[in-house]
Amino acid sequence: MEENQINRPVTLLDVAREAGVSPSTVSRILNGTAKVSQDKRKAVETAIAEMHFEPNQLAQNLKKGCSMTIGIVVQDISSPFFAETLRGIDDGLKGSGYASVIVSGHWNAQEESDRVKLLLARKVDGIILLSGRIEDSAVLHFARQRPIVATGRSIRSDTAIGFKLDNEYGALLAVRHLIDLGHRRIAFVAGPADNADSCERLAGYKRALLEANLEFDPQLVVESDLQEASGLLAMNRLFETKQQFSAVFAINDQTAFGVRLSLYRKGIRVPDDISLIGFDDLPSSSYTTPPLTTIRQPLYDTGLIATTALLGLISGKKIDVTLPALELMVRETTRLFR
Amino acid sequence: MEENQINRPVTLLDVAREAGVSPSTVSRILNGTAKVSQDKRKAVETAIAEMHFEPNQLAQNLKKGCSMTIGIVVQDISSPFFAETLRGIDDGLKGSGYASVIVSGHWNAQEESDRVKLLLARKVDGIILLSGRIEDSAVLHFARQRPIVATGRSIRSDTAIGFKLDNEYGALLAVRHLIDLGHRRIAFVAGPADNADSCERLAGYKRALLEANLEFDPQLVVESDLQEASGLLAMNRLFETKQQFSAVFAINDQTAFGVRLSLYRKGIRVPDDISLIGFDDLPSSSYTTPPLTTIRQPLYDTGLIATTALLGLISGKKIDVTLPALELMVRETTRLFR
């Protein structure tokens, strides 16, 4: 009965002809750009409905010079860490008319930079860069073409906003909590040495130790790659060194899950024998056994706020961003020493 | 020093002028459409490099009538279930020149349909529909505008491919495993009654019971909404009914995590007191304590295969899809009864 779409798509010109008006009139009605008389309006609206006309966004975009699309660069599309932030972005975009194209940098500076260029070539109207390894200067450079909001960096220009959480403070909170519980020998499962977050959290770990007049023992620090598997392996390595410790601070929740499994495999109870604390507060961290004590990062809010900021930047507003603070979530993997 | 981009973007025409050739020549070099003499090629390439020219994709798209973009409809952008599939899609798209815009239907037929229309208006070249609630007929209808590959449905037309996993068989595998271990009273934490996957898995559960001459007891079936929280609640409700059972089959892994926590809270050991099996095999399921026995769904492969199929459809090929089969992953949450 309908379905002219199956052939040549209906264009604005078709509608104009059908309604007996000029293309400009149809356009005006579509965009509410100018007043149009009642009868013409009616005729056009009828034609649009009958012909199932949908304006071709590609053409609109070319003409208007914007694509109503923003680019998102994540590092790992399947990571729960980014997933929460993406949800925030998704909500932030709701009702804005913008769609998002998500690309993945895979924690590789070169790939990341290529992806950004790709987004730029697609004429996205703005970019959200979640973490990543490219230099701040490169971000600033790209931002001269399109506004960029970045997480995990402190940059600022007319067209770029970066914000980062206070990793050192978060780590301080975590380790302080352990110390308050009476732990003295606290292991730290760190991230890669070249990871900025990891370095800052290590600094927080050290600061907490210092505060409590505890000595920093590099033997208690092992490295992981932020994934479960490597958390498990790191923990195993630590055990091989025969170090004594009563608590573990893991660089992030996923690593903590790996640590947890390593402990389980060895028959070590959590928190009875060893206390464990993570960092991030992933949605699943409330459902581990036992539920994980951790430092809550406002993942969702980060996405939401980044989006608001970017939309602001795009419309040329002056933007201020403030993020909710990091927060200690005491659950059930930590307890008093002894 | 450079940065003419900051002003008006460089166009193909600028390059042509700079290189002293016609725009078509530049276009030909860009697209490799025809042979171009060495000297002109060199001149153009130099100009492109010097001027930092990037072709405007919007214009290319309008001209070519395709957007080099595919649309992905997920139901929940932050769900680990979709995340794995998205990773498969991402890999499937690698090197194809296509980018993807991801939208979320939130398990709501209306919203889903709106999102599809939005993608269509954006002239995506194809759509991947992951699960969802819109009618098959609606999918087929949309597929007349653009090719669609859908998961969780059995549809097929010239421009639409749907494939679904054998949920009943998967559930059969799960429950048979439990029965083989000697369990006789097996609880089933189902999904919403209107969820097709859930109904099919219930059928598999019943079939396994029947095979073993075990009676189906509706009292042993409780409902959840596929999330951790509701798995926990469902389990709590089941305990209130004082039913006896030695094993639980959860509709999916996330629900199983909730069940696991409920059990932990009650001091019930897994698998010593009660065996637990899930469905999906999320990446995190290998890292729960103990690691979850479950039915492995080829999540990543689903994404990869769907993408290959869609790309095939777009290029007008005849496509056949075969998915890896469901598989029982015996880990550590199930053991012999008693």
Place this chain on the structure above:
DNA sequence: CTGTTAGCGCTTTCAA
């Protein structure tokens, strides 16, 4: 091998 010439479908002056 290369340039000229029309557009892709829409928006937006500019005049009327």
Place this chain on the structure above:
DNA sequence: TTGAAAGCGCTAACAG
């Protein structure tokens, strides 16, 4: 209030 006309930046016949 409305229409004619001129593009947005690129590609693809069609000649030459």
